[in-house]
Amino acid sequence: MASHYKRLGKIGLITLGLLLSIPGGIYLILLLSRPARIPQVQELFPGVIYTRLVLSNPRPLVIHQVKIDLNTASMQPLVTPGDPQPDGMEISARTTSEFVREFGVKLAINGSFFYPFEVKSPWQVYPEGGDRVGISGQAIANGIEYSPVNGGWPVLCFLSSPRAVIPGSDACPPDTQQGIAGGTILIWDGEAVPLSSGSFYDGAYPRTAIALDASGTQIFILVVDGRQRFYSEGMSLPELQALLVELGVDTALNLDGGGSSTLVVADPHLRVLNAPIHTRVPLRQRAVGNHLGFKD
Incomplete structure (x- = not known):
């Protein structure tokens, strides 16, 4: 026994x-399953070039850059359309991959800061897909404003002509077709903008930023992977500024980052080009408020 x-x-x-x-x-x-720490340059579509940068100093970093030439690319921008309801929220949350599938875009990143957001555990998260959220700052899709101007949230605006502007304010010009708000202007007139101090600015985190040349026809997207030891540990905003200055951009805007930072392409099969990390789970995508995509 x-x-x-x-x-x-x-x-x-x-x-x-x-x-x-x-x-x-x-x-x-x-x-x-994360993208290899190997530098890469690839033409995703005519006029759209993807570059993966791999650095070891000041810490392990994987940086994803997409350059879009609006003069030669046949792609048009699209901000996630809103759906304001009596609940006071403007939109239903989606992952970036869900946005790509639903709206048929070829390339997309996460967009504006949003609310509410709460993580109690990997299994208790708000929002999940379909949950209602509000957008921080102005949002315009297909010429229709669905989130109003809110002071302190500067915007990126795509005009009726094939040109984009970061006007330095929290409101887009009247002829804006697609507009999306960010958190901080990083570069103005080719120079780094003085930043406040604090963990949000000085900490090494995943980051998403978008930048323009002086003509507004060259779009630069940067997505920095982070919170992944020995793979990519993230960048501070001053470090991101320094990289943008090296690229020679004229203006740049910081978008939502952290676990929201995601870069997806459909060429034609859907691929996640970076290594998002949500609730400390590698490759898990966060459902976010809105997105910026490019479609045929």
Whole structure:
């Protein structure tokens, strides 16, 4: 009888060990599925060039850059259309991949800061897909404003002509077809803008930013992976500014970052070009308020 219970105990321990190893195995698979830390340059579409930068200093970094030439690219911008309801919220949250599938865009990033947002555990998160959220700052899709101007949230605006502007204010010009708000202007007239101090500015985090040349016809998208030790640990905003100055941009706007930072392409199959991390889970995408996409 004693040997029987001993044998059952061993079986139980083996079973428990196997069950405990499953999450670790899944996590390892996710880590190995991230884009390789290998530099890459690829033409995604005519006039759209993707570059993966891999750095080791000042810390491990993987940076994703997309340059879009509006003079030669046949793609048109699209901000996620809003759906204001009596609940006071302007839109239903979606992941960036869901936005790409639903609206048929070829390239997309996460967009504006939004609210509410809460993480109690990896299983208790708000918002999830379909949950209602509000947009921080002005948002315009297809010429229709669905989130009003809100002071302190500067905007990126795509005009009726094939040109974009970051006007330096929180309101887009009247002829704006697509408009999206960010959090901080990083570059103005080719120079880094003085920033406040604090963990949001000085900490190394995932980042998303968009920049323009002086003509407004060259679009630069930057997505920095972060919160992933030995792979890519993120950038501070001053470090992001320095990189943008090196690129020679004229103006640049910081968008929502952290677990929101996501870059997706459909060429034609959907691919996530970066390594998003939401609730500390690699490759897990966050449902966010709105997005900026480009479509045929």
